[in-house]
Amino acid sequence: MSTEDIRFEYIENFGCVEDDLLRALERETALTQIHPKMLSGCYQGHLLAMLIKMSKAKRVLEIGTYAGYSAICMARALPADGQLVTIEINDEIEWLSSKYFAKAGLQDRIVPIVGDATEVIPTLDGQFDLIFIDGDKTEYISYFEASLQKLAPDGLIVADNVIWYDKIFAETASNDHFTHGIMAFNEYISKREDVEKLILPVRDGLMLIRRR
Numbered sequence: 001m002s003t004e005d006i007r008f009e010y011i012e013n014f015g016c017v018e019d020d021l022l023r024a025l026e027r028e029t030a031l032t033q034i035h036p037k038m039l040s041g042c043y044q045g046h047l048l049a050m051l052i053k054m055s056k057a058k059r060v061l062e063i064g065t066y067a068g069y070s071a072i073c074m075a076r077a078l079p080a081d082g083q084l085v086t087i088e089i090n091d092e093i094e095w096l097s098s099k100y101f102a103k104a105g106l107q108d109r110i111v112p113i114v115g116d117a118t119e120v121i122p123t124l125d126g127q128f129d130l131i132f133i134d135g136d137k138t139e140y141i142s143y144f145e146a147s148l149q150k151l152a153p154d155g156l157i158v159a160d161n162v163i164w165y166d167k168i169f170a171e172t173a174s175n176d177h178f179t180h181g182i183m184a185f186n187e188y189i190s191k192r193e194d195v196e197k198l199i200l201p202v203r204d205g206l207m208l209i210r211r212r
Helices: 003-013 020-032 042-055 069-077 091-103 117-123 137-148 164-169 177-190
Strands: 059-063 083-088 110-114 128-133 151-160 195-200 206-211
Touching: 003 042, 020 069, 020 091, 042 069, 042 128, 042 151, 059 069, 059 117, 059 137, 069 083, 069 091, 069 110, 069 128, 083 091, 083 117, 091 110, 117 137, 128 137, 137 151, 137 177, 164 177, 177 195, 177 206
Parallel strands: 059 083, 059 128, 083 110, 128 151
Antiparallel strands: 151 206, 195 206
């Protein structure tokens, strides 16, 4: 094991306790899904929960439910009257997230929607205190523009995978659309003068964005 791996394992394990339900979800995702690494995981889930608690967010929007791991972590961090709306375009994985939302007893706090987030977001009522972007990497700019219209005045947008397996630092094949999508998003946000932004080197990179 490399020094970097040891360092990350220590950081991830220090103060990051994964309960039986989340461990079961992680295991079932690995057994049933082609790309189980898309799961947010314990450390990132705890970070998102911490951001919600620190910001006192009551209403959260997630773009990209996948197996539901991050949704459960965030929903648990909300107050009793809080709500998390999560959108997933792939209806073939809905069975897995719904199963664990029920196991976690969060059906009343989580509103799952199957559909294209760029089409769904404009139809949503009200504003959101925190918006987590983790969907199709080629659509990040569209997600951001739609999300900004629904962001509360002091709200926070968190975009996942902005380092994208370090592929953004290397020569990229023309057909690597996900990498090009992330690179275009990062460049686009860097030029926006109406928002503050900061990249955290957490897992695959998290960008924090808020209005100035």
